[in-house]
Amino acid sequence: MPTPLIAGNWKMNGSRALVDDFGRAFGDAELPENVAVALMVPFPYLDAASRAFEGTPLALGAQTLSDRPSGAFTGEVSGEMLRDCGARMVLVGHSERRTLFGEDDDAVLARVRAALDLGLAPVLCLGETLEERDAGRTEAVVLGQLEAVFDALGADERARLVLAYEPVWAIGTGRTATPAQAQAVHGAIRARLARYDAGLAADTQVLYGGSMKAANAAELLAQPDIDGGLIGGASLNVDEFLAICQSAG
Template structure:
């Protein structure tokens, strides 16, 4: 049985006040032990979030990393630095990193390897644009992004990755893939995982990352191959994010 994971990606949003509000809310909230929760604030708030979430069941995540261990990379953050703040999960290959900052499959693969070497769990983001979906290339694009990473990993490393399917056309647009659309892609991902090894299909978590909200979370999470959510805008609202977490319980 795969434990659902609900991860809140704040992107370039938030404040120290919001960090404290989340820490207090999750210290008081009754979360089902069968659900894992992760909060992913911007880098400057990692220290505050580590302190605010101490004693709560919420894990800490980061939004990206540089694959190099150190060096002259102004503005970048390494996996070892993230680990020092108690970070457990790190997003890799988010669509905004791919489209806005030029991270291609090679760069994404290097970041996954770096995260794994530091003991972090990479959340590999894959997804198609509206143009690619309308051209009926969804599976080719999504599975191609997956294969670019998994082909380069040793079998034991593949078992340590979380996958997040994020239809790019549904991120921040107010549009959401129907549960059936989302399930179809998740099922395709799981079939491809099974081709690597049957146990990967059975154990790896595949999250949905396309505008999950409090009012659609339960229906999405009820799909057999959706193991949680990578939540964007709704993760900035304490009550909404808590409601999504409770939907997964």
């Protein structure tokens, strides 16, 4: 069974003060031994977070990366820069990147490759819109996004990814997939991974992202194929995020 992972995604929120608050809180916190914890902070705070999180259980991640290693790409941030600031993982293909910034499956694959080339762990985000769910296309959409990346990778590369199922209709809306709804999609993802390799299916962390909070985390995390959470709004509150981490033990 994969180690549970609770990963916070601050999106375009946060401050240096909040970085320091999390560093202090997690430096003193007693977490379950079998739970891994990470925070994906905005680019400007990566360096400060690397220092603040030193000696704590918090792993540092970024929210996206360029598919280019360097060059005249104003406003872009390369994987090498992320690693130089202490990041060890990076979100790829978050629904907001897909819908707001036009990243299609090819763009997502290019960013996964860029992360892998630099030893960063990609957290590949998958999810359907409400219209796609209502049309009965949830599995086709989610598994299609998965296959667009995994079909292009080798076995060793696939084993280095974390997956996050995030129903688009449940992100930042206050709506949450029921535990049964979430488990059904996670189970389909696990079954598709098994078609690549049984060991891959057993070992890959598949997180749920979609308005997970302290009040519903335990029930969601109790599902057999949910290995943790990708936490949005609740990851901006130290006490709330700590409570979710405690629920994963």
